Amino acid sequence: MEERKPVAKRVIMHVDLDAFFTACEEVRRPELKGKPLVVCVYSGRTKDSGAVSTANYIARKYGVKAGMPIIQAKKLLANIEAEFLPIDKEYYKIVSDRIMDILRDVADAFEQVSIDEAYLDITNRTNGSFEEAEVIAKILKKKIYENEGITCSIGIGPNKVVAKIASEHNKPDGLTVVKPEEVRGFLSPLSVDRLVGIGPKTSEKLKEIGIETLGQLASTDVSKLIGIFGEKLGIYFHNSAKGIDDEPVKQTEEKELSRIITLRSNTRDLSEINDQVERAIIDLYSRVRKKGCGYKMVGIIAISDKLTMLVRSKKLSWIAYDIDTIKKASRELFERLLQEEPNVILRRAGIKVSGLVKSVDQAYIDKFIKPD
Ligand code: TTP
Numbered sequence: 001m002e003e004r005k006p007v008a009k010r011v012i013m014h015v016d017l018d019a020f021f022t023a024c025e026e027v028r029r030p031e032l033k034g035k036p037l038v039v040c041v042y043s044g045r046t047k048d049s050g051a052v053s054t055a056n057y058i059a060r061k062y063g064v065k066a067g068m069p070i071i072q073a074k075k076l077l078a079n080i081e082a083e084f085l086p087i088d089k090e091y092y093k094i095v096s097d098r099i100m101d102i103l104r105d106v107a108d109a110f111e112q113v114s115i116d117e118a119y120l121d122i123t124n125r126t127n128g129s130f131e132e133a134e135v136i137a138k139i140l141k142k143k144i145y146e147n148e149g150i151t152c153s154i155g156i157g158p159n160k161v162v163a164k165i166a167s168e169h170n171k172p173d174g175l176t177v178v179k180p181e182e183v184r185g186f187l188s189p190l191s192v193d194r195l196v197g198i199g200p201k202t203s204e205k206l207k208e209i210g211i212e213t214l215g216q217l218a219s220t221d222v223s224k225l226i227g228i229f230g231e232k233l234g235i236y237f238h239n240s241a242k243g244i245d246d247e248p249v250k251q252t253e254e255k256e257l258s259r260i261i262t263l264r265s266n267t268r269d270l271s272e273i274n275d276q277v278e279r280a281i282i283d284l285y286s287r288v289r290k291k292g293c294g295y296k297m298v299g300i301i302a303i304s305d306k307l308t309m310l311v312r313s314k315k316l317s318w319i320a321y322d323i324d325t326i327k328k329a330s331r332e333l334f335e336r337l338l339q340e341e342p343n344v345i346l347r348r349a350g351i352k353v354s355g356l357v358k359s360v361d362q363a364y365i366d367k368f369i370k371p372d
């Protein structure tokens with residue numbers, strides 16, 4: 001691995017997908033576009049109990065936001081033609097995986113921080129050029145939109161703190177580049193709550209001592225901040241407000257890969273399921289190959305017509321590199337599942353490999369793989 005450039009010269013990108021869960025729903029049901037859409041986590045206690053997971057930007061105009069009780073969101077959208085959908089995290093994860101692969105491909109180091117958010121260190125890739133980084137960001141936005149129909153917001157800066165604030169600066173579908181010499185000017189007028197770790201309580205505390213902007217926070221004596229928030233937070237607030245941050249982009253490796261498909265019709269016909277899951281297996285296996293990985297476990301995922309999730313898995317006593325092991329295990333596991341669950345009817349079915357092992361090299365893997 002190439003040596004990282006001195007901290008002062010890094011080029012860091014932060015990518016955050018826009019209204020991600022609702023965006024995924026709009027992709028598979030385009031007729032939803034243009035109206036308020038709310039993805040909900042129903043608790044099941046009463047019909048409408050539970051919380052909002054996310055809302056699209058149209059619903060946000062009415063005041064709907066993540067974490068709000070569903071009942072409150074319904075009140076805000078009363079008399080408006082709005083859609084409320086149950087969360088389908090498996091599906092969002094598949095879309096996310098494919099997008100993260102696009103991002104991972106261009107990064108020197110890649111750190112996924114949540115289902116829809118990642119940092120990329122692109123210092124070497126761009127040779128330290130922020131102009132080049134902007135070109136890469138535009139290409140990434142186009143590719144993600146063309147492949148998945150999803151927009152994202154990208155921030156580029158000399159470190160993670162600045163890149164993160166930059167990506168939120170112009171949402172949705174934004175691109176904000178903050179060069180090292182622009183950092184102070186960019187951060188200075190922004191509200192303190194733009195900093196990760198400053199929520200309503202901390203904002204209030206800072207306001208009490210006359211600090212509302214990052215500029216004011218940056219010019220506050222660090223010892224004063226330490227006195228109020230303790231050493232760790234005090235120093236973090238002070239440095240971040242000045243745009244100083246040395247945190248590296250920590251390379252995250254995937255431990256498992258999965259693919260799930262919606263069956264053409266709800267069924268419990270084993271050969272029908274096997275036939276259709278084959279598509280998912282081929283797609284999944286191409287990702288396993290691309291990563292140059294072996295795997296130690298194969299699992300299946302089944303979503304019933306009642307939307308319950310069932311899983312079964314098989315641990316291998318060796319590290320497998322081939323597609324046939326996945327196909328064989330998948331057939332066995334679906335057969336077992338249907339036997340053990342005589343009443344279940346499948347709506348969606350998927351496959352997972354886990355215990356991923358980075359193999360020594362591709363030639364070594366190829367020895368284990370029969371020609372297709
Ligand atoms: P966010 O990136 O915070 O939100 P978002 O992608 O919906 O919207 P934005 O355009 O502002 O980035 O979170 C990503 C997903 O995580 C979001 O689509 C739904 C989920 N989520 C929750 O389930 N509960 C929450 O409280 C939050 C904040 C997010």
Ligand code: MG
Nearest residue numbers: 016017018116
């Ligand atoms: Mg997002």
